[in-house]
Amino acid sequence: MSDTREWTRRKESRMGVRIGVIGGGQLARMMIAPAVELGLELRVLAEGEGMSAQLAATGVGDYRDLETVRAFAREVDVITFDHEHVPQEVLRALVADGVAVHPGPDALQFAQDKLAMRARLAELGVPQPEWAAVRDEGELQAFLDDHGGRAVVKTPRGGYDGKGVRVVSDAAEAADWLGALEGGALLAEELVSFTRELAQQIARRPGGQTAAYPVVETVQRDGVCAEVIAPAPHSTERLVRVAAEIGERIAEGLDVTGMLAVELFQTDDERILVNELAMRPHNSGHWSQDGAVTGQFEQHLRAVADLPLGDPRPLAEWAVMVNILGGPAEGRIDERFAAAMDAHPDAKVHTYGKDPRPGRKVGHVNAVGDDLDDVVYTARSAAGHFA
Amino acid sequence: MSDTREWTRRKESRMGVRIGVIGGGQLARMMIAPAVELGLELRVLAEGEGMSAQLAATGVGDYRDLETVRAFAREVDVITFDHEHVPQEVLRALVADGVAVHPGPDALQFAQDKLAMRARLAELGVPQPEWAAVRDEGELQAFLDDHGGRAVVKTPRGGYDGKGVRVVSDAAEAADWLGALEGGALLAEELVSFTRELAQQIARRPGGQTAAYPVVETVQRDGVCAEVIAPAPHSTERLVRVAAEIGERIAEGLDVTGMLAVELFQTDDERILVNELAMRPHNSGHWSQDGAVTGQFEQHLRAVADLPLGDPRPLAEWAVMVNILGGPAEGRIDERFAAAMDAHPDAKVHTYGKDPRPGRKVGHVNAVGDDLDDVVYTARSAAGHFA
Numbered sequence: 001m002s003d004t005r006e007w008t009r010r011k012e013s014r015m016g017v018r019i020g021v022i023g024g025g026q027l028a029r030m031m032i033a034p035a036v037e038l039g040l041e042l043r044v045l046a047e048g049e050g051m052s053a054q055l056a057a058t059g060v061g062d063y064r065d066l067e068t069v070r071a072f073a074r075e076v077d078v079i080t081f082d083h084e085h086v087p088q089e090v091l092r093a094l095v096a097d098g099v100a101v102h103p104g105p106d107a108l109q110f111a112q113d114k115l116a117m118r119a120r121l122a123e124l125g126v127p128q129p130e131w132a133a134v135r136d137e138g139e140l141q142a143f144l145d146d147h148g149g150r151a152v153v154k155t156p157r158g159g160y161d162g163k164g165v166r167v168v169s170d171a172a173e174a175a176d177w178l179g180a181l182e183g184g185a186l187l188a189e190e191l192v193s194f195t196r197e198l199a200q201q202i203a204r205r206p207g208g209q210t211a212a213y214p215v216v217e218t219v220q221r222d223g224v225c226a227e228v229i230a231p232a233p234h235s236t237e238r239l240v241r242v243a244a245e246i247g248e249r250i251a252e253g254l255d256v257t258g259m260l261a262v263e264l265f266q267t268d269d270e271r272i273l274v275n276e277l278a279m280r281p282h283n284s285g286h287w288s289q290d291g292a293v294t295g296q297f298e299q300h301l302r303a304v305a306d307l308p309l310g311d312p313r314p315l316a317e318w319a320v321m322v323n324i325l326g327g328p329a330e331g332r333i334d335e336r337f338a339a340a341m342d343a344h345p346d347a348k349v350h351t352y353g354k355d356p357r358p359g360r361k362v363g364h365v366n367a368v369g370d371d372l373d374d375v376v377y378t379a380r381s382a383a384g385h386f387a
Numbered sequence: 388m389s390d391t392r393e394w395t396r397r398k399e400s401r402m403g404v405r406i407g408v409i410g411g412g413q414l415a416r417m418m419i420a421p422a423v424e425l426g427l428e429l430r431v432l433a434e435g436e437g438m439s440a441q442l443a444a445t446g447v448g449d450y451r452d453l454e455t456v457r458a459f460a461r462e463v464d465v466i467t468f469d470h471e472h473v474p475q476e477v478l479r480a481l482v483a484d485g486v487a488v489h490p491g492p493d494a495l496q497f498a499q500d501k502l503a504m505r506a507r508l509a510e511l512g513v514p515q516p517e518w519a520a521v522r523d524e525g526e527l528q529a530f531l532d533d534h535g536g537r538a539v540v541k542t543p544r545g546g547y548d549g550k551g552v553r554v555v556s557d558a559a560e561a562a563d564w565l566g567a568l569e570g571g572a573l574l575a576e577e578l579v580s581f582t583r584e585l586a587q588q589i590a591r592r593p594g595g596q597t598a599a600y601p602v603v604e605t606v607q608r609d610g611v612c613a614e615v616i617a618p619a620p621h622s623t624e625r626l627v628r629v630a631a632e633i634g635e636r637i638a639e640g641l642d643v644t645g646m647l648a649v650e651l652f653q654t655d656d657e658r659i660l661v662n663e664l665a666m667r668p669h670n671s672g673h674w675s676q677d678g679a680v681t682g683q684f685e686q687h688l689r690a691v692a693d694l695p696l697g698d699p700r701p702l703a704e705w706a707v708m709v710n711i712l713g714g715p716a717e718g719r720i721d722e723r724f725a726a727a728m729d730a731h732p733d734a735k736v737h738t739y740g741k742d743p744r745p746g747r748k749v750g751h752v753n754a755v756g757d758d759l760d761d762v763v764y765t766a767r768s769a770a771g772h773f774a
Contacts (some may be wrong), residue, residue, distance in 0.1 A: 016721040031526035035419035036442060037676075039721060039738030039750065055423060055442060211732075289424075293733050293755070308728035315702050315755070334403040334426060345598075346680050351426030363426065368680070370704070 016041055017305050020072055021084025022063050024051030026352035026361065030289070032056050034298035040305060044082075045072045052352045063325040066090050073099045080258055080304040081280055084111045085158075102206065102257035102304035103279045111252050111279045114187045115156040121274055124253040126246055127263070128274045129192050133185035136178055137171035141334060142306050143270075144171060153177065154187040165223060175355070182221070192273055194265035198232050198239075199284035203299040203309050204255050211299065211309040211364035213292065215243035218263070218284050221325075224359065225283040227380070228321040230291055230314065233372065242272050250277065259300040261285060283323070283361070290318025290348040290366040317370040322383040324363035327356030333363060333386055340365075340385035347382035362386075403428055404584055404692050407459055409450050410469025411438030413739035413748065414668050414684075417676070419443050421685035427692060430714060431469075432459045439739045440469070445689040453649035467645055467691040468667055471498045472545075484620035489593065489644035489691035490666045497641050500667045501574045504545040511640040513633055516579045516652070516659045520572035523565055524558035530575040537741045540564065541574040552610060554578060579660055585619050585626075586671035589634035589647050590686040590696050597638055598686065598696040600679065605626060605650070605671050608712075609717050611746065612765070615708040617674040617701065620759065629659050637664065646687040670710070670748070675699070677753040678706025679734040709770040711750035714743030720750060720773055727752075727772035734769035749773075 017040045021028040024046025032055055035042035045068070046057040049172035058075070061068035065087050071094070073079050078100040103111075110117040118131045123139030130147065134140040144151050153174045155164040162300060168174050177186055197220060201213040214231035233237070243264060251260050254277075263275040285296035294302075294310025302309055327333050333351050344367075351363035363386065367378035404427045408415040411433025417443055422429035432455070433444040447460070448455035450473050456699070457480070460466050460765060465487040475607050478492035490498075497504040505518045517534065521527040540561045542551040555561050584607060588600040601618035603732055638647050639662075648669030650662040672683035681689075681697025689696055714720050720738050727736060730755075738750035750773065754765035 011692050016719055017724075029423065032423050036416065036419050037735075037737045039726070039736075039740055055419075293735075308651075308732060310728070311732075311733040332403055337404075337425070337694050341689065341697070345695060346698040346700075347504065348424075348680075349426075350424045353426055 010326070016098065017078075018043060018076040019301060020045065020076030020079045021053070021082055022051040022069065022072070022086055023047065023077060024057050024060075025082045026052040026354070027142075028053035028056070028082040029352060030286075030297045030350070031301055034295065034301055038298065038301065040301055042301075043072070043076050045069065052354060054353065055235065064090065066093050066282050069094065070097065073097070077078070078102055078304050078306075080103075081108075084108055084279060088112070088368070094383055100306075104257065105118075107254050107256045108279055111277050113156045113187060114154055114276075117277060118151040118187060118189075119245075120254060121250065124249055124296075126249055126253075126274055127272060130190040132188050134178075134188045135181065135185045137175065140168075140174055140178070140186070140188055141171040144169065147190045150191045152189040152191055154189065156184070156187050163223075171312055192265045192275075193268050194273075195268055196232075196266050197262040198243060198266055198272070199228070199282070200243040200247040200262040200264060200286040200289070201249050201282065201296055202244070202262070202311075203258065203303045203312070204251040204256050204260065205298075205303050205309060206306050208249055208252070209309055210248060211294075212244040212247055213285065213288060213296070213312045213314045214314060215240055216284055216287065217262075222359070224323070224325065224361070226325065227321055228284050228287050229372070229376070230287040230319045239266075246272065246274065250274070258304045259285065259296050272331055283364075286350070286364050287321040288320040289350070291315055292367045316368045318372045319366060319368045319374045320372075320375045322365050322379040323361055324365065324383050324386045326358045327362040328361055329356070329368070332356075336386045339383045343385065344378050344382040347378050349382065392707055393563055404465075405463040406429060406692055407432065407463030407466045408440070408443075408469055409456065409459070409466060409473055410434065411440040411444050411447075412469045413439040413741070415440035415443070415469040415669065416739060417673075417684045417737070418688055421682065422686055425468045425685065425688065427688055429688075430459070430463055432456070435559075439741060441740065451477065453480050456481065457484065457626050460484070463765060465693075467687070467693050468495075471495060471666060475499070487593075487693075491642065491644065492651040494641050494643045495666055501663075502572060504664055505574060505576075506639070507641060512663055513636055513637055514641075514659060516770070517577040518656060519575050520645060521575045522563075522568065522572045524562065527555075527561055527565070527573070527575055531556065532586050534577045537578045539576040539578055541576065543571070543574055550610075579652045579662075580655050581660075582655055583619075583653050584662070585630060585651040585653055585659070586615070586648040586669070587630040587634040587651060588669065588675070588683055588699075589631070589638050589649070590645065590683075590690045590699070591638040591643050591647065592690050592696060593644050596638070596696055597635060598681075598699045599631040599634055600672065600675060600683070600699045602627055602651075603671055603674065609746070611710070611712065611748070612670040613710055613712065615671050615674050616759070616763070617678055617706040626653075626659070633659065633661065637661070642657075645691045648670065648685050654758040670708075670751075673737070673751050673754055674706040674708040678702055678755045703755045705759045705762045706755045707759075707762045707766040709752050709766040709772045710748055711738070711752065711770050712772055713745045713747060714741075714749040716743070716774075723773045727769045730772065731765050731769040734765050736769065 029052040042057040216230040216233035219227040261278040289295040348366040365383040389506040430445040592728040603617040604619035606614040648665040675684040735753040
């Protein structure tokens with residue numbers, strides 16, 4: 001099942017398994033704890049000084065610069081990512097150099113380009129909203145006319161946390177984006193009438209082994225994940241199975257390695273449609289740090305290092321994650337520790353070493369237990385101390 | 388309850404709470420993960436390059452040298468420890484400088500000197516084996532004669548993992564130690580007839596808040612901890628209460644701050660006697676990393692930073708820890724990851740970044756679940772892959 005070349009290469013290294021993460025944000029930061037515990041060496045190519053993953057930052061440089069990335073890659077056994085923004089030409093040059101890159105460029109292109117993702121999911125028969133590539137106002141207006149006069153328009157590249165996404169009811173509302181296209185296209189999607197949003201996490205090793213987490217419910221505010229309940233309340237056996245099958249089909253069909261997060265809509269008529277993909281640990285999986293036998297950050301490291309995957313089972317009936325968005329209007333986040341911890345000794349507080357700024361993800365709180373109301377209350381209330 | 392001077396001092400720091408750990412071994416290493424997750428800055432004064440806690444090592448130097456330790460202490464808000472070997476004169480000079488030291492020298496003297504510990508526990512009325520300070524062969528022989536002809540003899544300082552401990556049946560067997568005393572004394576203890584060994588973990592903040600973990604059973608081999616079962620099987624309510632009360636009495640009586648581990652004997656006649664103390668996270672508490680809401684390393688950081696303590700409750704009915712002693716006879720520890728993880732996806736593997744060496748603690752495996760036989764099997768079998 002495993003790629004023996006990688007294993008051999010690693011054995012020849014004097015240092016043990018060295019995992020190189022491109023990007024120094026909170027996702028790289030949260031790989032530090034499981035890397036230290038397992039005994040995998042983590043190296044991080046950060047965008048600048050003082051990033052979240054500072055402790056493991058062994059280099060600072062521009063991830064768009066091939067020679068910078070090449071120099072970083074020479075010191076590690078496998079390259080993985082904190083974000084999906086490393087250019088395809090850089091990724092493909094690394095692969096040509098013989099570097100193990102997980103997820104690889106063939107997979108990552110579908111996380112980098114939402115039009116490519118929609119086209120590939122259609123080929124795979126994965127249920128998704130109706131969509132079209134629109135090159136001009138006429139095409140967008142035609143899509144609007146066919147879909148009740150409203151649609152979601154997305155820039156195929158560079159969007160995250162609600163950025164690069166707009167709901168429009170007239171093609172003119174996307175005129176600025178359409179005017180800047182230079183030959184490309186925007187993605188138009190039907191405005192799905194959903195009852196709730198879900199997310200499916202699944203890990204996949206290079207050789208194909210997968211481990212699916214239970215499907216979770218995510219609550220978004222202003223386009224940003226605010227809260228996650230694991231597993232999704234009122235999950236039917238069918239829902240759990242369908243979500244896991246969608247995760248499996250995408251992970252395999254796109255040859256994803258590492259963690260894959262599939263954001264889903266559950267519609268009024270009980271359909272499950274794919275909204276977005278992320279090929280890395282994802283906010284919707286943070287609950288697993290404290291709520292599953294194997295957290296998503298450990299699982300990602302195991303998958304990209306081509307080690308057998310860990311057990312994704314929950315440790316308790318419920319786990320709830322509440323983001324700390326923005327942080328305190330005055331003072332530092334850690335000045336709120338005493339009050340939060342005093343009120344909630346069972347809350348698991350995670351902060352990212354970032355300065356507070358309105359709307360910014362600066363930390364999250366996990367809570368775990370067998371009574372959902374209690375667990376929701378603990379996580380929300382503890383997180384509330386950081387507002 | 389909390390020491391407001393410390394809190395004020397911290398607030399004035401630009402960087403957030405900075406915890407300085409003296410000693411770069413695996414206990415310091417295992418503080419890294421919770422420090423990163425909470426967002427506490429950890430600094431480590433390591434004994435040399437390439438120590439277990441290398442990732443957080445911000446300094447290398449001799450912990451017996453006051454100026455080295457002073458320079459390290461200037462950059463942190465609180466000093467704590469990976470081991471108990473920092474000399475009293477160094478500790479007392481730091482306190483005189485106004486440095487927050489947890490545990491403080493008044494507490495640590497009882498972990499550094501087993502004769503002082505026995506005398507203080509006697510004052511506190513804590514149940515312990517019969518003991519005496521013996522200065523020469525005559526005094527030791529008298530103790531032997533009074534205790535059935537056999538006794539445990541310990542050097543009061545510097546012993547660990549079975550070192551500095553000897554069972555003797557004739558005073559001449561300790562002649563070398565007695566000859567080297569230079570005016571001091573050895574500790575002679577009755578050879579306790581015990582059915583099993585237990586350990587009580589308790590955390591204590593500077594202001595007095597405590598949090599007790601459930602008493603655990605420890606299995607020693609050749610004087611080294613081999614296995615821990617949490618909670619101790621067949622624990623009666625009385626046992627749990629008595630062990631916690633002993634922990635409380637010692638933590639308060641000795642003014643311990645941070646984690647305290649109390650190693651206990653359970654005797655044939657159901658008495659609980661104190662064997663040894665450790666004022667830091669301890670091998671007998673490693674199970675809590677994966678088996679409790681708040682692991683002992685997070686709890687230690689919270690206690691020494693004077694933050695409210697976390698919930699010490701177990702996450703499942705059972706947690707078992709098995710040490711990886713020695714490690715592979717050939718090759719590196721991480722070369723065994725694949726086989727161990729493949730066989731036991733639910734095992735939590737922790738390694739310390741140390742080279743294998745016979746008898747050396749190089750890692751441990753935790754397993755958690757509701758069936759004790761399963762959990763013991765998982766932890767033992769996964770750890771066995773590293774032999």
